[in-house]
Each structure stands twice: as C-alpha cells, then as structure tokens.
Amino acid sequence: MVTAPATTTGMFDLHDVSVTYGSETAVAGVNMHIPPQAVTALIGPSGCGKSTLLRCLNRMNDELGNVKVGGRILLDGVEVNDRSVDPVELRMRVGQVFQKPNPFPFSIYDNVAYGPRTHGVRSRAALDGLVEDSLKRAALWNEVKDSLKKHAFELSGGQQQRLCIARALATAPEVLLMDEPASALDPISTQQIEDTIAELKRTVTIVIVTHNMQQAARISDQTAFMLRESMERPAQLVEVGDTRLMFTNPSDKRTESYITGRFG
Amino acid sequence: MADTSTTGRRLSRPAFRRAADRVVTQLIGLSGIAAIVILAAITVFLVINSSRALREVGLWNMVSGTDWFPTSEHAKFGFLPAEVGSLWVTAVAMVLCIPVGVAAAIYISEFAGRRTKEVTKSIIEFMAAVPSVVLALLGIALLAPHVREWFNLDTGLTAFTAGIVVGAMALPTIITISEDALHAVPKDLRTGSLALGNTQWQTVYKVVLPSASSGIFAAVMLGLGRAIGETMVVLILAGNSGIIPDTALVSARTMPGTIAGEMAEVVQGGLHYSVLFAMGLVLFTVTFAINLAADIVLERQRKKWRR
Amino acid sequence: MKASTARVKRARAIESVAKTITGLAAFLVVGLVLFVIGYIVYRGAGSISWEFLTQPPRKNMTAGGIWPAIWGTMLLTFWTAAFSLPIGVMAGIYLAEYAPRGTFTRVVRLSIANMAGVPSIVYGLFGLSLFVLTFGFGRSVIAGALTLACLTLPVIITSTEEALRQVPKDLRQASLALGASRLRTIVRVVLPAAAPGIVTGSILGLSRAAGETAPILVTAVAFYAPIPSTVFGETMALPYHLYIMATQAVKPAPHIVWGTALVLVAGVGIINVAAATWRSRQRSKIRW
Numbered sequence: 010m011v012t013a014p015a016t017t018t019g020m021f022d023l024h025d026v027s028v029t030y031g032s033e034t035a036v037a038g039v040n041m042h043i044p045p046q047a048v049t050a051l052i053g054p055s056g057c058g059k060s061t062l063l064r065c066l067n068r069m070n071d072e073l074g075n076v077k078v079g080g081r082i083l084l085d086g087v088e089v090n091d092r093s094v095d096p097v098e099l100r101m102r103v104g105q106v107f108q109k110p111n112p113f114p115f116s117i118y119d120n121v122a123y124g125p126r127t128h129g130v131r132s133r134a135a136l137d138g139l140v141e142d143s144l145k146r147a148a149l150w151n152e153v154k155d156s157l158k159k160h161a162f163e164l165s166g167g168q169q170q171r172l173c174i175a176r177a178l179a180t181a182p183e184v185l186l187m188d189e190p191a192s193a194l195d196p197i198s199t200q201q202i203e204d205t206i207a208e209l210k211r212t213v214t215i216v217i218v219t220h221n222m223q224q225a226a227r228i229s230d231q232t233a234f235m236l237r238e239s240m241e242r243p244a245q246l247v248e249v250g251d252t253r254l255m256f257t258n259p260s261d262k263r264t265e266s267y268i269t270g271r272f273g
Numbered sequence: 274m275a276d277t278s279t280t281g282r283r284l285s286r287p288a289f290r291r292a293a294d295r296v297v298t299q300l301i302g303l304s305g306i307a308a309i310v311i312l313a314a315i316t317v318f319l320v321i322n323s324s325r326a327l328r329e330v331g332l333w334n335m336v337s338g339t340d341w342f343p344t345s346e347h348a349k350f351g352f353l354p355a356e357v358g359s360l361w362v363t364a365v366a367m368v369l370c371i372p373v374g375v376a377a378a379i380y381i382s383e384f385a386g387r388r389t390k391e392v393t394k395s396i397i398e399f400m401a402a403v404p405s406v407v408l409a410l411l412g413i414a415l416l417a418p419h420v421r422e423w424f425n426l427d428t429g430l431t432a433f434t435a436g437i438v439v440g441a442m443a444l445p446t447i448i449t450i451s452e453d454a455l456h457a458v459p460k461d462l463r464t465g466s467l468a469l470g471n472t473q474w475q476t477v478y479k480v481v482l483p484s485a486s487s488g489i490f491a492a493v494m495l496g497l498g499r500a501i502g503e504t505m506v507v508l509i510l511a512g513n514s515g516i517i518p519d520t521a522l523v524s525a526r527t528m529p530g531t532i533a534g535e536m537a538e539v540v541q542g543g544l545h546y547s548v549l550f551a552m553g554l555v556l557f558t559v560t561f562a563i564n565l566a567a568d569i570v571l572e573r574q575r576k577k578w579r580r
Numbered sequence: 581m582k583a584s585t586a587r588v589k590r591a592r593a594i595e596s597v598a599k600t601i602t603g604l605a606a607f608l609v610v611g612l613v614l615f616v617i618g619y620i621v622y623r624g625a626g627s628i629s630w631e632f633l634t635q636p637p638r639k640n641m642t643a644g645g646i647w648p649a650i651w652g653t654m655l656l657t658f659w660t661a662a663f664s665l666p667i668g669v670m671a672g673i674y675l676a677e678y679a680p681r682g683t684f685t686r687v688v689r690l691s692i693a694n695m696a697g698v699p700s701i702v703y704g705l706f707g708l709s710l711f712v713l714t715f716g717f718g719r720s721v722i723a724g725a726l727t728l729a730c731l732t733l734p735v736i737i738t739s740t741e742e743a744l745r746q747v748p749k750d751l752r753q754a755s756l757a758l759g760a761s762r763l764r765t766i767v768r769v770v771l772p773a774a775a776p777g778i779v780t781g782s783i784l785g786l787s788r789a790a791g792e793t794a795p796i797l798v799t800a801v802a803f804y805a806p807i808p809s810t811v812f813g814e815t816m817a818l819p820y821h822l823y824i825m826a827t828q829a830v831k832p833a834p835h836i837v838w839g840t841a842l843v844l845v846a847g848v849g850i851i852n853v854a855a856a857t858w859r860s861r862q863r864s865k866i867r868w
C-alpha cells in the first residue's frame with residue numbers, strides 16, 4: 010500500500026477568497042478550512058462558482074486569462090498565489106480530475122507516466138513502479154495490467170476516468186481536486202469511482218464538486234454549500250461543516266431547502 | 274514510492290527550465306510575426322529596386338504608357354500592353370470559371386450525397402496541386418491549335434487561350450471557398466425554409482445563396498487574385514506581343530508574363546531591370562488590394578455566423 | 581387546389597433543371613481534372629524507363645533522361661521544408677495557443693492571408709533581390725528554397741493553426757493540471773494530437789511548391805547544370821525543365837516533354853494522395 014509522505018499533510022485554509030472574471034465578481038468572501046486526508050464536497054446549484062473555487066486551489070484560473078483571485082489561499086501554511094510559487098509545482102502537489110474523462114491520445118502507460126516525466130523522472134524502473142502504483146490506487150490495475158500499451162481511447166468511459174485519476178496520482182499529489190468526476194458516467198462506473206475515492210482519502214486530501222446530494226452524503230466528511238442568490242451579486246459560501254450534521258441538521262434555511270429540494 | 278522525492282515538495286522550478294521555456298516561447302512569438310515581416314520586406318525590396326524606374330521614367334508614365342519597347346535604343350516602358358493583356362486574360366478566365374465554379378460548389382454543398390461530395394472535393398483539390406506549367410503544356414498541345422483553327426488566326430497563342438487555362442486554374446480556389454461559404458450557412462435556416470414547403474432548389478436560391486453571398490464574393494475575389502498573378506500559363510500561352518490587344522483573340526502580353534520572361538535576360542541594376550520591379554510593385558499592389566477586400570468580406574461572414 | 585399543384589409541379593421541374601445544371605458543372609470540373617491526369621499519363625507513360633529516370637539529358641535534351649531535374653526538385657523541396665516548417669509550425673502555434681484577441685493578431689492573420697495571395701512571380705522578384713543579390717547567395721538551391729519557403733509559409737501556418745484548434749481544450753487542461761508548463765503541454769500533448777493535420781497540410785503546401793516555376797526562374801535554376809555539389813550551386817528542376825522544353829524554338833523529342841510532365845504530376849500526385857489518405861486514416865482512429 011502506498012502512503013503519502015508523513016511530512017506533508019495537504020490542507021487548505023481559505024481566507025476571504027474572491028474570484029473576478031473581467032469585471033464580474035463570481036465568488037466572494039469564502040472562508041473555509043479543508044482538512045487533510047478527508048473528503049470535502051462542494052455542492053450548490055449550477056453556476057454558483059463551485060468549479061471556479063476549485064480552480065483557485067491549483068491556480069488553473071491563471072490559464073483562463075483575465076481572472077483575478079483575491080484573499081488568501083494557504084496550502085499547509087504557504088500562500089499559493091505568492092509570486093515565488095510556481096503554478097507548475099503547485100499543480101504537481103494539487104492534482105485535478107475533470108468532469109469528462111480526458112485521457113491523452115497515448116497508451117495507458119504513457120498517460121500515467123506523463124506527470125512524472127514532466128517532473129524529470131526518466132528511469133524506466135521508477136516509471137514502471139509509479140505507473141503500477143498509481144493504477145492500483147485508482148483501482149484500474151487489474152483491468153489493464155496486461156495491456157498497458159493499449160491506446161487509452163480503447164478503454165470504456167469509466168475506465169478512462171479512473172485512468173485520469175491514476176494519471177493525477179502519479180505525481181504523488183497531496184490534494185486531489187475532482188470536478189463532477191462521475192457526472193458523465195453510468196451508475197456502475199460511478200460506484201467504482203466512489204469506492205476509489207473512499208480508498209484514496211486515507212492518503213490524499215480530496216475536494217470534490219458534485220451536484221448529486223446522495224453522492225455528497227455518501228462519500229464526504231465535510232460539505233460546503235455555495236449559493237449565488239442573484240446574478241448581480243457574487244456567490245457566497247453559505248455553510249460549511251461536517252457532512253452528517255449538515256444533511257441531518259443544516260444551520261441555514263437556504264441549505265435546508267436546497268438539500269430537501271434535491272432529495273424531493 | 275519512486276523518485277518524486279528528488280523533484281521534491283518544492284514550490285519553485287529550476288531556473289534553467291523556466292529560462293528554456295521562456296526562450297522557446299519567445300521564438301514562437303517571433304515566428305508569429307514572420308508573415309508581417311516578410312510582407313513588409315517584399316514591399317521594401319520592390320520599392321527599393323524600382324526606385325530607379327520611378328525616378329527616371331515615373332510611375333504614371335509607366336502605368337499609362339502605351340508602348341513597351343524595353344530594349345530599343347529609345348526604350349519605352351509603357352505598361353498598358355501588359356495591363357490590358359492581363360485584363361483580357363483575367364476577363365476570359367473569370368467569365369468561364371465563375372459560373373462553372375459557383376454552380377459546382379452549389380452542387381457539391383447542397384445536392385451531392387456524402388460519398389460523391391468527398392470524392393469530388395478531393396479530386397478538385399488535386400487540381401490545385403497540378404503545376405501550372407503542366408497545364409500550360411496541355412494548353413499548347415491541345416488548345417492552341419484548336420483556337421487557331423476555330424477563329425482562323427495566325428497563332429493559337431492568344432489572351433483567350435491563356436484565359437481558358439487560367440480559368441481552369443482558378444476553379445479549385447473558387448469552388449473550395451464558395452463551398453465553405455455555403456457549408457457555413459446554419460442548418461436550421463435550410464430546415465426552416467424546407468418546412469415552409471420550399472423545394473431544395475428554392476431553399477438554395479432564396480435562403481442559402483443570399484446568406485453565403487459574401488463568402489462567394491470573397492471566393493471570386495481570391496480566384497481573381499490567382500488569375501491576375503498566374504505567371505507560367507500566360508508566359509507560355511498568351512503570345513507576349515508588344516501591342517495593346519483590343520480583343521481577346523490576339524497575342525498579348527501580361528504583367529506576370531512580362532516579368533518572368535524578361536527578368537532572366539536583363540542587366541541587373543539597369544533601368545529595364547528596375548522597370549520590371551516597378552511592374553512587380555504594381556502587380557503586388559493590385560493583388561494585395563483584391564486579397565484584402567476578400568479577407569475583410571470573409572472575416573465579416575465569419576463574425577455573422579459565430580453568434 | 582389545382583393551381584397550387586401546378587405551382588408545385590413547376591417548382592419541382594425547376595429544381596430538377598437546377599440540379600442537372602449544377603451537377604453538370606461539378607461533373608465538368610471533375611472530368612477536366614481526370615482528363616488532365618489521364619492525358620498526361622497517356623502521353624508520358626511510354627517514355628518512362630529506368631534510363632529516363634536515372635540519366636542526365638543528352639544531345640541537347642533530345643535524348644537521355646531527366647535525373648538532374650528530379651534530384652534538383654527534391655533538393656529544392658527538401659530545403660524549402662527545412663526553412664518553412666520550423667517557422668511555419670511555430671507561427672501556427674503562436675496563433676492557436678498564444679495570440680491574444682485584438683488588433684495585432686488581426687493584422688498578423690491579414691498578413692498571412694495576403695501572403696497566400698501574392699503572385700508567385702513577385703516572390704521570384706523578392707527572392708532575387710534579397711536572397712540572390714543582397715545575401716549574395718547567387719542563383720542557387722538555397723536562394724530558390726528560401727524563396728519557395730516564403731511562398732509555402734502561409735499554407736503551413738494555416739494548416740498548423742487549424743489542426744491545433746481541433747484538439748480539445750480538455751487535453752490542455754489535463755496537462756496543465758499535472759504541472760506541465762504551457763510549452764510542454766503544447767509540445768508533448770497538443771502537437772502530437774494535431775500531427776496528422778499539420779503533416780498533411782504541410783505536405784500539400786510543399787508539393788505545390790515543388791511544382792512552382794516562376795519563383796525559381798530567377799533564383800535557382802539553370803537550363804543545364806550538373807547535380808549541384810553544395811546548396812550554393814545552381815540546379816535543374818522539373819517544372820523549369822518542362823517550361824524550357826515546351827517553349828524552346830527547336831522542339832525536343834516530345835516523349836521527353838511528356839515524360840517530364842508525367843514524372844512531375846505523378847510525384848506531386850502520389851505525395852498528395854498518400855498524405856490525404858494518411859490523414860483520414862488517422863482521423864478515423866482518433867475521435868474526440
């Protein structure tokens with residue numbers, strides 16, 4: 010079994026975080042703690058800035074251009090928006106899995122090896138080890154161990170998504186961001202992804218965006234509910250706390266109506 | 274766990290890797306402006322090399338001069354024979370290739386089945402790859418003798434002969450770009466019209482063609498630019514006489530043909546040499562204007578459908 | 581009711597006439613292309629022989645082969661590729677991946693579109709004054725190749741940009757999120773994914789350059805030259821050879837003329853078809 014290095018924890022602290030696209034402030038005033046080696050779920054109606062907030066954590070917002078991020082975002086106490094922080098190194102520590110499976114048009118092996126190679130791992134043995142480890146952690150190893158040279162596009166959608174998880178794990182990130190990772194998948198694949206997440210949280214911090222209440226309730230330890238009440242105003246973090254508490258006894262009326270509304 | 278520990282948990286990258294990244298990125302940016310640089314260089318070199326002609330003969334005297342006797346003792350450098358010749362060749366070419374090209378584009382885009390469409394398109398694309406000198410050869414072998422016979426001429430090498438071949442050469446440009454323009458018309462416009470009980474042709478005629486008209490116009494302009502600039506065909510087939518042609522059925526010279534035919538024989542740095550550059554400058558300006566117009570129209574069309 | 585059926589009938593009739601006419605136009609063009617190819621094969625096939633392809637001309641071009649011209653064209657095309665590919669691909673990358681939206685980029689695009697429309701003889705003049713004279717290369721392979729490279733550049737830039745734009749944004753994001761720099765993302769992920777389009781577009785552009793006569797007329801070619809020993813030597817080339825033979829006062833043996841035409845068209849054609857086939861094969865393999 011693989012364990013993350015003991016010296017690192019992978020926890021985030023957000024202080025008064027805001028995001029502005031051009032002149033439109035999409036998210037403002039977010040304060041929260043993201044505990045290490047636990048699953049934090051971001052929920053809320055679509056367009057409320059969940060993806061936006063997620064992208065702050067690995068600075069993927071930088072790539073969009075014309076985006077300003079305000080406030081303080083600390084990863085294990087280090088400000089990630091500091092000028093001395095290279096986003097490239099940050100993203101090695103904070104991996105991301107996207108909504109639609111997006112494997113590279115390479116072989117399974119080369120997909121997983123991409124991150125380590127990017128970061129200078131050249132030795133064949135080291136790469137082999139990393140590929141195997143990562144595929145095991147993503148619960149894909151047994152299905153593909155005999156066909157690592159196969160083109161990634163030949164895998165099914167669910168397998169592709171687990172390949173993307175393995176690919177993200179190969180750089181040994183302390184945090185894994187997942188933006189609706191199962192929303193494009195069938196129920197069985199979704200179940201497999203959820204199992205993988207449950208296993209992974211022992212070694213990595215996971216922040217997952219989901220629009221599926223049951224999923225949030227099933228897999229997360231902490232839940233954060235975001236809401237944008239009107240297009241004129243930025244989205245807010247309404248409530249954040251222990252998942253069980255939040256789903257049984259939300260402290261905010263808006264949270265309650267959202268959750269119950271969804272539960273029907 | 275493998276040696277990610279050697280890359281460590283640092284939050285900064287080695288300086289040399291960042292530097293290498295920056296250098297290559299700058300090279301990419303530099304290549305990005307290559308087109309501007311080359312276009313500017315073309316202009317500059319044409320102007321520099323034609324400066325002697327501009328000084329000693331004068332732009333207006335060249336552009337409006339009626340006699341082209343570049344090598345006689347009292348040399349005359351009038352462009353009109355070449356300009357009018359180019360005009361005739363281009364006119365013949367356009368009269369032939371606009372209707373045929375646009376009609377073919379309509380068929381390919383609107384009526385042809387998928388398979389026919391693909392095959393037709395790739396065959397026409399192949400036409401664009403056939404070297405012009407080869408087409409000129411076919412013109413000499415097959416067309417010129419007939420032209421001579423049909424019209425009872427002394428020579429089959431006329432503006433008309435060249436125009437036919439130039440028209441054939443401009444066809445792929447016109448067809449491909451018109452087809453693109455037709456293809457860009459959104460499907461729902463067609464379905465809307467068909468749902469109103471229009472036939473497919475009525476739909477094409479009333480809805481698709483008007484919507485694609487600017488793109489087709491641009492296609493025609495680009496085809497025109499190709500036709501005016503085409504060199505080898507006119508050099509070989511137009512006959513290169515010195516007179517101002519008053520019909521298409523006489524031997525004529527053109528601007529590209531004149532430059533190509535005489536450049537190899539002139540004294541470098543001499544007046545004749547400089548005059549040929551001036552002719553190149555005129556040709557460049559004309560095609561530039563035509564292409565610019567086409568491009569502006571195309572850009573508008575692109576914006577229209579973006580929504 | 582009657583009147584309207586009559587109208588419908590009329591519309592149907594007009595439609596079938598329109599379909600026939602436009603179909604005929606398309607058929608005419610396709611027929612023309614096939615005829616051109618067929619005629620050249622018909623006239624030229626008889627002259628193709630081992631000697632024709634591998635020997636230099638003899639007896640003032642009335643006998644022997646065209647090997648120096650074949651080699652010269654290959655040499656010119658190779659160097660054209662060597663000059664135009666790196667710059668063209670990088671410029672395509674710039675436009676697809678880096679160029680900001682705005683006036684400057686608009687001017688860059690306009691320039692590229694305009695470069696594609698500059699008459700080939702104007703490139704010849706430009707090459708003569710810059711590469712042959714100013715750089716002092718003389719009439720040479722290198723001057724001709726540089727000239728042809730300018731002419732090919734817009735094709736390569738445009739096809740590179742288009743191919744890059746076809747690559748889904750997802751892939752770039754995935755790579756960036758793994759900590760790859762933008763450049764590495766482009767080089768390792770986007771470029772390989774776009775390679776079929778880039779390669780095919782470039783080959784099409786280069787094969788067209790191989791058939792050009794006007795730009796090399798005053799920059800590279802000689803009526804008769806041995807195979808150049810360096811890139812600074814003059815060379816023969818197929819299109820120019822054909823031009824000379826087609827227009828010479830003393831007509832050479834016609835079989836040599838048509839044989840040369842066939843070699844030129846076949847060379848360009850085979851490369852074109854191979855490139856296009858390869859592209860469609862690759863495309864059907866990778867579906868985004």
Ligand SMILES: Nc1ncnc2c1ncn2[C@@H]1O[C@H](COP(=O)(O)OP(=O)(O)O)[C@@H](O)[C@H]1O
Nearest residue numbers: 030035053054055056057058059060061062073
């Ligand atoms: N790249 C972008 N440019 C401009 N505005 C954006 C961009 N991405 C998201 N937004 C805006 O930010 C808000 C939140 O979007 P997003 O984070 O995608 O919401 P969610 O993931 O919760 O559905 C939306 O109003 C959206 O319009």
Ligand SMILES: [Mg+2]
Nearest residue numbers: 059060061188
């Ligand atoms: Mg989202």
